[in-house]
Amino acid sequence: MGEVVVRPLADGEWDAMRDVGVRAFGDETIGGLLDELRASWAWIPELAFVAELDGRIVGQVLYTTAILDAPDRLIDVLVLSPLGVLPELHGQGIGDALVRQSLARLDGRPEPYVFLEGSPRYYPRFGFRPGGDFGVRKPSDRIPDAAFQTIPLATHEPSMTGTLVYPDVFWRLDAVGLR
Numbered sequence: 001m002g003e004v005v006v007r008p009l010a011d012g013e014w015d016a017m018r019d020v021g022v023r024a025f026g027d028e029t030i031g032g033l034l035d036e037l038r039a040s041w042a043w044i045p046e047l048a049f050v051a052e053l054d055g056r057i058v059g060q061v062l063y064t065t066a067i068l069d070a071p072d073r074l075i076d077v078l079v080l081s082p083l084g085v086l087p088e089l090h091g092q093g094i095g096d097a098l099v100r101q102s103l104a105r106l107d108g109r110p111e112p113y114v115f116l117e118g119s120p121r122y123y124p125r126f127g128f129r130p131g132g133d134f135g136v137r138k139p140s141d142r143i144p145d146a147a148f149q150t151i152p153l154a155t156h157e158p159s160m161t162g163t164l165v166y167p168d169v170f171w172r173l174d175a176v177g178l179r
């Protein structure tokens, strides 16, 4: 296998990135989620990343804006979703490179947390811990406690507790928690 390069999504690559997301999950609704996030206030263009291998896009990860309803104020935070790698390339470290290298590019961001819903067997290797460890409540009871994970960033302070509030896109597409 050649070298995997993780970099921000470039102009003209939307369709290829979207296709990777759909194929990774085997679910066209991921395409809708990507489209709706891109059209929403939560979208941060510079935080859409792709993994490139031998000149083609083989993985993608997005960070979008959500809100922490903290005791003294509302705080913008990041949500990592979705993360996808082409099925035929699973298990070769591409997801690992995407998460590690994109997290490294969050240096200097104002948001104090990245949150996600995901496997507690996968994400702790990157430093993610249960949101409850930081006094943050999950946005839905349908997210298992162990799946609600977060990593604090440089601007994090212990007083930043509260409830995570997702942007409406995740709700309208029923993309929250397990049913």
Ligand SMILES: CC(C)(COP(=O)(O)OP(=O)(O)OC[C@H]1O[C@@H](n2cnc3c(N)ncnc32)[C@H](O)[C@@H]1OP(=O)(O)O)[C@@H](O)C(=O)NCCC(=O)NCCS
Pocket: 024, 025, 083, 084, 085, 086, 089, 090, 091, 092, 093, 094, 095, 096, 097, 117, 118, 119, 121, 122
């Ligand atoms: C999750 C995903 C992005 C990982 O990408 P990848 O390139 O296969 O991952 P890596 O090669 O870096 O790591 C493979 C490891 O991830 C683990 N893993 C993959 N999917 C997992 C899952 N759903 N739950 C738990 N562990 C998982 C593998 O068991 C393997 O573990 P190991 O390193 O201990 O052997 C990829 O499997 C994928 O696109 N899955 C479908 C979409 C999806 O479920 N996205 C995540 C939503 S939270």
